[in-house]
Amino acid sequence: MTAPAAPAEAELNARFEAVVAAQERIEPRDWMPEGYRRTLIRQIAQHAHSEIIGMQPEGNWISRAPSLRRKAILLAKVQDEAGHGLYLYSAAETLGADRADLTRRLISGAQKYSSIFNYPTLSYADVGTIGWLVDGAAICNQVPLCRGSYGPYSRAMIRICKEESFHQRQGYELLMTMMRGTDAQRAMVQDSVNRFWWPSLMMFGPPDTDSPNTAQSMAWGIKRHTNDELRQRFVDMTVPQAEALGVTLPDPDLAWNPERGSYDFGEPDWAELRAVISGNGPCNAQRLAHRRRAHEDGAWVREAAAAFAARAAGEEAP
Amino acid sequence: MTAPAAPAEAELNARFEAVVAAQERIEPRDWMPEGYRRTLIRQIAQHAHSEIIGMQPEGNWISRAPSLRRKAILLAKVQDEAGHGLYLYSAAETLGADRADLTRRLISGAQKYSSIFNYPTLSYADVGTIGWLVDGAAICNQVPLCRGSYGPYSRAMIRICKEESFHQRQGYELLMTMMRGTDAQRAMVQDSVNRFWWPSLMMFGPPDTDSPNTAQSMAWGIKRHTNDELRQRFVDMTVPQAEALGVTLPDPDLAWNPERGSYDFGEPDWAELRAVISGNGPCNAQRLAHRRRAHEDGAWVREAAAAFAARAAGEEAP
Amino acid sequence: RADLAAYCLMLGDDALVLAQRLAEWCSRAPELEEDVTLANIALDLLGQARPLLARAAQADPGAVPALPPGSPAPPEDALAFFRDEPGFRNVRLVETANGDFARSTVRLLLFAVWRLALLERLRDSRDPVLAAVAAKGVKEVAYHRDHAARWTVVLARGTEESARRVRAALEAVWPYHDELFQSHPVERRVAAAGVGPAPEDLRAPCAAVLGEVWAAAGLAPPEVPGLARVGGRAGRDGVHTEELGRLLAEMQSVARAHPLGSW
């Protein structure tokens, strides 16, 4: 049997682009452009890191959940986030990345995670608001990724989006329950929404005019909509939910625009977003220190497991 | 000038015994028998260690003190205990002991501290009960030490006893205030007294019949009363205070004996005391681990201070 | 019925307090897989605690703390969040601080071996709720036990560091073990009524299971007596360690700040 002649790169690229154009899936063994691979690894890793760091703001309230039912719901949710992290690291590994290496990049600050998790959670209402607004925004960002061109990633996203939708409904339900409770609870919910509304809008990234990589990612089928398109979709979806809840969104410019058939809204504080992205947000240092400490404190356990496995393998095959 | 001939040991001892018999004070530069020195160092060190370890059970409630006034009182009290530890280590140093060495002996378990601190503090009432019963028992033990034969120790004890009396009154006053409060508070006080009554009685040590070192210590003027004498004095003093407070002491055998002019009382659970003394009490491991950790965590600071001082001394005298 | 309530609180509080401790690991575990597993174990225990607390409330409504009129908190939450420390009847073992991973592992091992032996017998309880909780719980706790046993062996036979740590953990946790088998008057009466096993009867089967783990791991528990009690009282009597007060202060803080809150 002779090996088939290696097809020229141009031909491979043409085949790759045809698959993407047909909205079919690229699989791990398929040829792909290096830039596509690199971009995907970075995006998937960043997404995985976000799930892992995202365990902290909500995890902050597990010990203080005010009912046993809510404690179970919250613990299960944070556990799901760990699970999402696991799928996503696996998806990145199908592209040749190494989980330990990605973890090192997270801890050293070389790779980012979603800036939303650099805001503090300051009351139990924040658990609900993160479910409603933050998971809601994440879903808007992620649903299109379920139709993304890279198979393992898009399949992981299908599962993740399903669970995120469940979390979002639970968050909204918590807020609804609190709004039917005491005045103090209603005030907690409103305060929480005041703090998380703008950061949620910033989750869609900078305005399209400032987003240089969007075009290439859309061409590769990694991204399907621009930041501003998704942001608008999120606002349009959320405003009626806020009304049903009975909370005020903290934006005086928010108003229905019958001509566009959409809501007009104000400009997020992009300077604050830049501060947070550049490492200066309220919790950046805390989140990374927490992750680093867990990683370092666990090193001896991972080493023990590796040593034990190596010895067991040696005994099996003497 | 010629050095005076060294007097023979027998003569020195006779002089020492005369001073003790006259109830005068031995001072650091005076000759003293080695056994006296060793016994005193051990006793003073154990007393100092008790002050330091004794910071923990009460310190456990500083962060949770239920009023700002009580927080200030408690913090000041625990601070006084650190201060007592400092005087006592200084007194031990006049006998040639070294504080760092004594600390090592405490941490390694080679030297003991009062077993009472191996019981947990489980409610804010315990702060009051420790003041009333534990400080009260300590005062009964310590007042005679103010007339002890070794000058630096007896002078330290005068100051310490004065402050302990103040702490005892504060503890009693806290309990009195709580007894005038809610039912839940009264129940807290009673529960606290139930837990601390017997351990307080055990603070006077084993019954005289089991206390082999008492005779020598009394001859040397280190100890002035037997364990059972002091225990009886404490009971007689405390029962009327308990009545004034409105709490029941958890001893069905407690009764006034008009013939003795004293209270009869039941037998403490000496097996429990032995378990606690032998390291198996509810908090022994915790107390030592806390102290060890503080000591180890602070090592780099002490080293930095020493290095800085050495450099400063070097720069002064080039 | 007061005995049944007290007994349900003992078993429910053991599960609740250990679940609270295990949940503290969340986002701090040595690897992601372990984050998932420890959360699962905590969820299982929380799932056991809830019907047990509800059963306690049903058997003896007087055991439930009084809440202000209008409070929507169900009995399980009234018991979990508004009961004061002396009302908690868990053993001291489960409230001890997590320490490092070795310590949490050994603590879980000792607890799960005992609880599995208990639940296996409790399946035949005359109380239908206890029997149902046990029937469901046996599978869960068997997994907890196996997980803790596997890690105990891995750590003991891993590196020098891990072996040192697991020995220190055993040294630290072992004194809390004996309390599980010291029977409380409530347990004796419940056993006499055919509702639960006698705690001493669990001693031999637990020792056998642990013996296998020690053999596989090459470990030996220290020869020390159980931790002393306080005037004869310990966890089952509501006399705990200093750790529990802080755990409850944190756990109950939000619920107590909003006694009329709906969640």
Add this chain to the structure above:
Amino acid sequence: RADLAAYCLMLGDDALVLAQRLAEWCSRAPELEEDVTLANIALDLLGQARPLLARAAQADPGAVPALPPGSPAPPEDALAFFRDEPGFRNVRLVETANGDFARSTVRLLLFAVWRLALLERLRDSRDPVLAAVAAKGVKEVAYHRDHAARWTVVLARGTEESARRVRAALEAVWPYHDELFQSHPVERRVAAAGVGPAPEDLRAPCAAVLGEVWAAAGLAPPEVPGLARVGGRAGRDGVHTEELGRLLAEMQSVARAHPLGSW
């Protein structure tokens, strides 16, 4: 008067929260002398907090949380133990975790330098209570500042390890520093009324004092901007870090469990 109350809460909460943090060192300090000193500093700050909270309550009774009828808690305790987190107006600096001794030292240095500059000016306040608190506090806080400055120099010039730690501490704490000088509308109105200084006016004198310490220690603060706010809000607006919630849960636990208690 609402402004005066808010201002007293800012200064009182700074002192209360830092006292709570410093008291956590009790029985954990690197040497006994330091145990005594840190407790003293905490006591001084607690002593400053109490009249400030009482003054806030007097100036604006509406700022005091409502307690159940019959509660004997004085206003200072109602404010300290029954106020929810968003009502606390301390800067985020004072609520940050103690960390190691270097971190607590640097935090105390930054705080005490600022507070001394503030109290020196506050002695001339038109409000007699603030003027009295300041007059008494100046001596105390001068001692706190000197103590922290001395240790900063000792650590920076001690061993390699201590120098590394104090640099890491400065790196970690510095982002919280700027918030002290960012003036809040309440502070601006209070300044305009001659009751307190304008926060920005303290920037230069504080920088001068700190500059001397850095020079003596051979340290340089990192060139990073202050920690970002949350939608423009920070500690003075009741928007804190995640640390404060746990601190308050613990601090308030006993008082809240007994709202009618006498202490």
